[in-house]
Amino acid sequence: MPEQLIWGMEVFFNGLMAGVLYALVALGFVLIFKASGIFNYAQGVMALFAALTLVGIMEGQVPFAHLINAIFGTEIHHFGWHVPGLLAILLTMVVMIALAWAVNQFIFRHLVNQEPIILFMATIGLAYFLEGVGDIMWGSDIKKLDVGLPQGINGPIDELTYNIFNYGFFIDNLDLVATLVAALLVIALVIFAQYSKQGRAMRAVADDHQAALSVGISLNFIWVMVWSLAGFVALVAGIMWGTKSGVQFSLSLIALKALPVLMLGGFTSIPGAIVGGLIIGVGEKLFEFAVGPMVGGATENWFAYVLALLFLVFRPQGLFGEKIIERV
Amino acid sequence: MLDGAETEDSLLEVNNIEVIYNHVILVLKGVSLKVPKGGITALLGGNGAGKTTTLKAVSNLLRSERGEVTKGSIKYRGERVQDLVPSELVKKGVIQVMEGRHCFEHLTVEENLLTGAYTRRASRGEIDADLNMVYDYFPRLKERRKSQAGYTSGGEQQMVAIGRALMSRPEMILLDEPSMGLAPQLVEEIFNIVKSLNENEGATFLLAEQNTNVALRFAHYGYILENGRVVMDGPAKELRENPDVKEFYLGMSDEGRKSFRDVRSYRRRKRWLS
Secondary structure, eight states, rough: OHHHHHHHHHHHHHHHHHHHHHHHHHHHHHHHHHHOOOOTTTTTHHHHHHHHHHHHTTTOOOOTHHHHHHHOOOOOOOOOOOHHHHHHHHHHHHHHHHHHHHHHHHHHGGGTOOOHHHHHHHHHHHHHHHHHHHHHHHHOBBOOOOSSEEEEHHHHHHHHHHHHHOOOOOOOOOHHHHHHHHHHHHHHHHHHHHSSSHHHHHHHHHHHHHHHHTTTTHHHHHHHHHHHHHHHHHHHHHHHHHHHHHBBBBGGGGHHHHHHHHHHHHHTHHHHHHHHHHHHHHHHHHHHHHHHHTTTTTGGGTTTHHHHHHHHHHEEESSSSSOOOOOO | OSSSGGGGGEEEEEEEEEETTTTTTEEEEEEEEEEETTTTTEOOOOSSSSHHHHHHHHTTTTTTGGEEEEEEEEEEEEEETTTTTTHHHHHHTTTETTOOOOTTTTBHHHHHHHHTTHHHHHHHHHHHHHHHHHHHOOOOHHHTTTTTTGGGGGHHHHHHHHHHHHHHSEEEEEEEEETTTOOHHHHHHOOOOOOOOIIOOOOOEEEEEEEOOOOOOOOEEEEEEEETTTEEEEEEEHHOOOOHHHHHTTTOOTOOOOHHHHHHHHHHHHHOOO
């Protein structure tokens, strides 16, 4: 087999893995968009905030340490304890639920029945506000996140591919874990939405929130629930990305990579977010591999958007976007 | 049987309410009405008369549309309810079926019905029994239970909307414009079901309807709204015989057909507006 093809296959698999991470971020967008029609620009920042909080809690950092020290003239930075990974994740989830509650309480419940563009602007405001809060709370230095996920080259795959192609593929263990987690997450979300009472209420709210209100579904409860779910997805995405490339501001920019994923997969489809993520991941890696060297590289920065534009022109609702049911 | 509505104790009492949308638009200018327990009460009137707003004031769906009851009181079983949120009212047994059906399009017919039981803490068995009760009243829904509500016909969607409300085990159903956009035969079918629900399940109805003719045949008592005020009320039988109602709402006249221009000028002179 020609070398180029074998390398291409490795790139393909790595693209799939990268795609899973994009899909994780896109998933958070889909959840909120479906249930409330809000395009949550802050989803990426939520992932950053979740990762920052997780690191902060694990390392026993004192939140708002700088602020406290500046006001009271103290010199505290650490509680002096370390919280084990799993417990820290649970505590972070509590923080994300509190965030979901606050977002609904102070912003979106006052914006019921407003234009989508106003809601969108509110999420932009939320994004930058949350970024600032994250900074003040946990400091702005780059942090390492290690909750004990396996990292580095996967031995068995390396060996297996070496035996077949005489060339060992480099597949990162972390990417494999991320794939597994994403798959479980999606299955759990789909089961929740399809078969549970609250999931059904969530879909009802997504379809027609006036009617949902009329049968006695509390919109505030559903919205807090949906933002909490999105917070949970953000936390998972934050853990994966944070472990991969450190917890830093650029983490929030992955949200921008989720945009083309959504255009491809459709804003309202959970499977769409996954498939869209995979297509974008594989597409940009293969494109970089095949065409990149001819044009001086860095095609990954824009290829996804070109793909998304093509989709917008030929299939605006995305691959899996909900068909708009209209009867006359 | 309930034609002499005044003597019954009323389940719902609306007392001189005023409703303002968006802090500026005055929609109801003092509406009062009583709904007796176990009766069908009709709210009649043209477009923009305030029928829907009255229903939404009772179910308190107003607030999510930036509307507000600024004066007067709404009492359900003698208890002031205008500050309750819709879910609390549903738990108390008051549920609204909104105008234009408002089904959950992407949910199946059965899932739609199940959302109606959202506020109840009932066992799976009780819920199943109620589902069967709904299917008995609307056999068509049983055939279509697995299809997405968005793909069912207008009549079926209206049945889904009413069935969904029934699933909350309501005492009182606020039914807004059930005849809207339906063929006359279907309108008749729906109203017959409303009547049998009223007689067999003891459900009280407050019904907003533009189709005065049908509404007055099925209701016990009627209120006529115009421009945010009640201009006339009485037992349905009397309203049916009233010459003004006949002329303005039923399109009948003792003097035979008139030219449109005459009707308009006559109308202008004889409006019930105070």
